[in-house]
Amino acid sequence: MSTDKATDKEKTVVKSADRVLDIIELLASDVEPMSLMDISRVLDMPASSTYKLLQNLLSRGYLETDRQEKLFRLGYKILEIGTKYTQNTSLISEFQHVAQRIVDEMNEAVYLSIRSENNIMYIAEKQSTQPVRFVSHLGMKLPLHATAMGKMLLSRLNEEELIRIYPDDQLGTLTETTLNNRNDLNAQLASIREEGLAYSNSEAVQGVQCVAAPVINSQNQMVAAMSISIPKARLSDELWAKAGSMIRQAAKELGLKIYYQQV
Structure with missing residues (x-):
């Protein structure tokens, strides 16, 4: 040549x-x-x-x-790459501070995830000191429809996008309580959009309930979801209500600290 x-x-x-x-x-x-x-x-x-x-x-x-x-x-891959780059910078660092306050107050585990195709990918966590707890690992993936954080991320998608992810009516199960019907998923997503919180009831991990809230950037885009997980064995109505209130405030604070300071 x-x-x-x-x-x-x-x-x-x-x-x-x-x-x-x-x-x-x-x-x-x-x-x-x-x-x-x-x-x-x-x-x-x-x-x-x-x-x-x-x-x-x-x-x-x-x-x-x-x-x-x-x-x-x-697409999601841009955010995934950006998240990997920022694992030791602002988003992850600020999450650790915000999540620590929840652990100090409730002693329950807090997680941060982003969308990766049809899954959520865990990118940060702050663990509790409880002897019984759900432990993830960074990079772990779970189906969107089976998790509170995944449902929260799905709630911003339109019908066409949801059909592309779930072309069949049956979504697949991880436990006996995993949401497995697209109509039921749509009904939950409508409630999530109205309330601003998403829930899972032993749908990804048996015996664990989660509540999630969105992390929103300055363009009103959902860039991540944040959740608290609590084993049913120690769950009470008071603790569950407190979890919802705290994760809503913490996710809002994280979005404000990271994204609005850069506008």
Whole structure:
């Protein structure tokens, strides 16, 4: 192979990489989803080339689209990578401070998660000193519909997005009480949107109840969910009510500290 051909190939590879980054940066700068033609026009790229790049980004989770694949926006993978980068910085650090106050007050475990495809992924936790407790590990994944944090993350999705995640009426179970019907899920999501809290009742781990609240950024986007888990053996009405109140306030505080200070 000649030097000129090698140079031409190198330029082509770099140009493709630049175009991928241009697409990501464009969608990151625009709150509203964009169409193929709008992306092609703004970036001055051929529609055919733009389409192929969009399909590659979709398949890897860097973009998401509607059911007709007409509008595109950033996908879960961008947040997942960003979260990995910030594990020792602001979001995780502030979570530790906020969660510690809950542990000091209630001595129950607190968790932080993000969406990873059809699952939640645990990215931080603050454990209690109780002898009986649910222990996760960073990076652990559980189905969205089976967890309080997952239901909270699902509550911001529209019907088309939910159908794409759950094309069948049966959702799958982890325990005998796991929510397993899409109609039942939709009913719960409607309640979550109204109340601002999500619940799970031994749906992912037998004998453990959880309550979750959303972490919202300055663009009113849900970027994570935060929860308190309590084994049923020591659950009381008073403790459960306190958990809901504390996780709501803590998640709101975390969002304000991390995102609104950067506006």
